[in-house]
Amino acid sequence: xxxxxxxxxxxxNIAATVNTGEVAEAxxxxxxxxxxxxxxxxxxxxGQKAIINAVHRHGLTRVVxxxxxxxxxxxxxxxTVNQAGMNPFMLEMVNIREHCSWIxxxxxxxxxKAIDLVRKGVxxxxxxxxxxxxxxxxxxxxxxxxxxxxxxxxxxxxxxxxIPVTLVERESTIGGNMARLDKxxxxxxxxxCILTPRMVEAKQHENIRLMVNSEVEQVRGYIGxxxxxxxxxxxxxxxxxxxxxxxxxxxxxxxAPDEFNVDVGESxxxxxxxxxxxxxxxxLRKEHCRLFIKGKCSVCQKVCPADAxxxxxxxxxxxxxxxxxxxxTGYDTFDWxxxxxxxxxxxxxxxxxxxxxxxxxxxxGPTGGHxxxxxxxxxxxxxxxxxxxxxxxxSIGRPLCCSVGCMYTAKQAILTKEHIPDSxxxxxxxxxxxxxxxxxxxxxxxxxxxxxxxLRGRVGKIYPRGGRLVVMxxxxxxxxxxxxxxxxxxxxxxxxxxGGADELARKLNISYDRYGFLxxxxxxxxxxxxxxxxxxLAGACQAxxxxxxxxxxxxxxxxxxxxxxxRGELETSPMxxxxxxxxxxxxxxxxxxxPYGAIEEEGLRDGRTVARVIPSLCQGCGVCNVACPPSVIxxxxxxxxxxxxxxxxxxx
Amino acid sequence: MAEQNLxxxxxxxxxxxxxxxxxxxxxxxxQPADLRVVRxxxxxxVNPLLVLKAFQEGADGVLVSGCHPGDCHYTDGNYYARRRxxxxxxxxxxxxxxxERFHYTWVSASEGARWTQVVEEFTEQVQSVSSGREAE
Numbered sequence: 001x002x003x004x005x006x007x008x009x010x011x012x013n014i015a016a017t018v019n020t021g022e023v024a025e026a027x028x029x030x031x032x033x034x035x036x037x038x039x040x041x042x043x044x045x046x047g048q049k050a051i052i053n054a055v056h057r058h059g060l061t062r063v064v065x066x067x068x069x070x071x072x073x074x075x076x077x078x079x080t081v082n083q084a085g086m087n088p089f090m091l092e093m094v095n096i097r098e099h100c101s102w103i104x105x106x107x108x109x110x111x112x113k114a115i116d117l118v119r120k121g122v123x124x125x126x127x128x129x130x131x132x133x134x135x136x137x138x139x140x141x142x143x144x145x146x147x148x149x150x151x152x153x154x155x156x157x158x159x160x161x162x163i164p165v166t167l168v169e170r171e172s173t174i175g176g177n178m179a180r181l182d183k184x185x186x187x188x189x190x191x192x193c194i195l196t197p198r199m200v201e202a203k204q205h206e207n208i209r210l211m212v213n214s215e216v217e218q219v220r221g222y223i224g225x226x227x228x229x230x231x232x233x234x235x236x237x238x239x240x241x242x243x244x245x246x247x248x249x250x251x252x253x254x255x256a257p258d259e260f261n262v263d264v265g266e267s268x269x270x271x272x273x274x275x276x277x278x279x280x281x282x283x284l285r286k287e288h289c290r291l292f293i294k295g296k297c298s299v300c301q302k303v304c305p306a307d308a309x310x311x312x313x314x315x316x317x318x319x320x321x322x323x324x325x326x327x328x329t330g331y332d333t334f335d336w337x338x339x340x341x342x343x344x345x346x347x348x349x350x351x352x353x354x355x356x357x358x359x360x361x362x363x364x365g366p367t368g369g370h371x372x373x374x375x376x377x378x379x380x381x382x383x384x385x386x387x388x389x390x391x392x393x394x395s396i397g398r399p400l401c402c403s404v405g406c407m408y409t410a411k412q413a414i415l416t417k418e419h420i421p422d423s424x425x426x427x428x429x430x431x432x433x434x435x436x437x438x439x440x441x442x443x444x445x446x447x448x449x450x451x452x453x454x455l456r457g458r459v460g461k462i463y464p465r466g467g468r469l470v471v472m473x474x475x476x477x478x479x480x481x482x483x484x485x486x487x488x489x490x491x492x493x494x495x496x497x498x499g500g501a502d503e504l505a506r507k508l509n510i511s512y513d514r515y516g517f518l519x520x521x522x523x524x525x526x527x528x529x530x531x532x533x534x535x536x537l538a539g540a541c542q543a544x545x546x547x548x549x550x551x552x553x554x555x556x557x558x559x560x561x562x563x564x565x566x567r568g569e570l571e572t573s574p575m576x577x578x579x580x581x582x583x584x585x586x587x588x589x590x591x592x593x594x595p596y597g598a599i600e601e602e603g604l605r606d607g608r609t610v611a612r613v614i615p616s617l618c619q620g621c622g623v624c625n626v627a628c629p630p631s632v633i634x635x636x637x638x639x640x641x642x643x644x645x646x647x648x649x650x651x652x
Numbered sequence: 653m654a655e656q657n658l659x660x661x662x663x664x665x666x667x668x669x670x671x672x673x674x675x676x677x678x679x680x681x682x683q684p685a686d687l688r689v690v691r692x693x694x695x696x697x698v699n700p701l702l703v704l705k706a707f708q709e710g711a712d713g714v715l716v717s718g719c720h721p722g723d724c725h726y727t728d729g730n731y732y733a734r735r736r737x738x739x740x741x742x743x744x745x746x747x748x749x750x751x752e753r754f755h756y757t758w759v760s761a762s763e764g765a766r767w768t769q770v771v772e773e774f775t776e777q778v779q780s781v782s783s784g785r786e787a788e
Binding site: 069070071072095097098099100102103104105106109110112113116117120506509511513519531532575593595596619620621622623625626627635638640643644646647648650651 | 659661666667668670671673674676677678680681682683685688689690691692693694696697698699700702705706709710711722723725726727728729732736760761762768
């Protein structure tokens, strides 16, 4: 056995705090080490070449790389040693950058620690056996969860590449939050005009199957071969038969909250969310339906010309296999009422959210595009916009920036002037964050061309006075208190991950943050991947983001998924558990703890029944190793011997 | 305070805590140098006997850290870990090992600052129990 140790300087990243020469020298004294050297940049082309040359020159059979985190470059160096003719798993990475040079300042201490870590790596690689990856076929097909603009874009991109796509949406129509918007910044494109054609395209695409009123219930399997249960919830409307004529909605006597219009206006127990919905079908909400509450009604069934109403309809669960999953569950706006009692906490009808205001501005909205005060239906003249409600506010535990508030507030100020020419808009803001293409120019137009008055400061209190609202704030630039009498106050509420995203994340085994946003694989280099292979993120489910960024990320996610699916088959990690069947007693404690059902019974010719690991199902967690009473099931690459050797060497 | 160099072993799961420790490194958060990390696929792979082995070999302290309950990369490996390690923690006094020398916790991939804090606090804790023993 001839072990080579390469100590990377990483420029000065490591060499500034760890004496790499001394580490290499110390490594030469370790058992079985035939060669050790310090390399300036080992991941670079010349660095890798030096490693390959050393392997040949010194006849190395195992390699220890003391460099950065294995999460960073393990695959790189596995490839390098493979190029040198070695089994790629005969490499051990020792992390002397993130776990050593970057977190210590004393050179002597850091160098001693690095030597310890190298000794541990050498001990571990001594017990390493060559491993050979298996291949599994990839299921050709992708699941997109969430039918907002990001989900639609990802689905269309993949479908155009010839991939069968299932698009799952929990509401009764696709379109998401973008369908609620009137116009979009900074071009003032009408949101429906650019979105609805794409919605229709998604519905009509031969490679896309649309499933509305549906939610992912369970996810099994792994990259390339997920098996997903999708529950289609009963809506009492036969989707095939319904023509979207809305006669049921007109005749329905049961009033219900209008979710699509964020409670601006009212809806019916059976309704189509909006006239451009895709698919254009009605949905009955049992909790508001007279038939289900009082046991008597069925008006919709009587009036439906298509015979589409079916009160007996039941949930259906569909199980299907997919190679890749794209999550595009979007965002919810922050529920401000409990957090901001100083803004009335929801008790003043004329304090509304920006999304509600958006529905008022929309020509297809419940007010027909006329801005009206909710309290008396009058047209407001003085409108106050308050930025950062639930954003950049550590006092309520939400220090994050919503990233779109500055822009949509400027847009709404502009649209207000267009709707009500004799109106005046006031915008209380903290900073104007307008870094996108054409964004800053747009916020300036709101002020210079459309006369919006921008006041830099927070609002401390809103209270009613004589039918109007008094907005008390501070203008930090003028250094004085300001009071504005407003007819209508619009709150630019912050964003959180969509409700239920955390639950979905747990089903998918991906992580999420405290705001319900899903976590990307790496903030810079893996922005659309998650830490679970084969699952990608698109749009505002990952972080607050605007439409162009959501669309761009959706296309990126689609490209990643298409790349995975185009491979046809996948290498599986060979670091799986293995049973020593000679010594297995057949107690199956391993099977009880295995989260993947990767243990099966195997009958031997001598009549014994022993455990066998199904390599394609095993994910390599090693939980079974600890459960096994005689310790005869062993995770390759993390065997008991290797771990004990590491511990012993560290404590020498 | 005259501090002796300690030997502390940290068993970190690859997906959360190891990545969290990487994150601390990327943010250049300085921490005591007494801890040596052993990378594990999952805290569910941490055999309590391995922890005892470390003490037997002379470790001053052993720290185990994994994904937060509910966030395990392998669904529920850390739940097994929690049961096993809690039992171990309660057994340590019977084996003559001060319970302060052992700690298990959860640090996610984004909690670099928390990881640094965990290392600082645990190092201090082991330091104080070690110097207390010397004084005896």
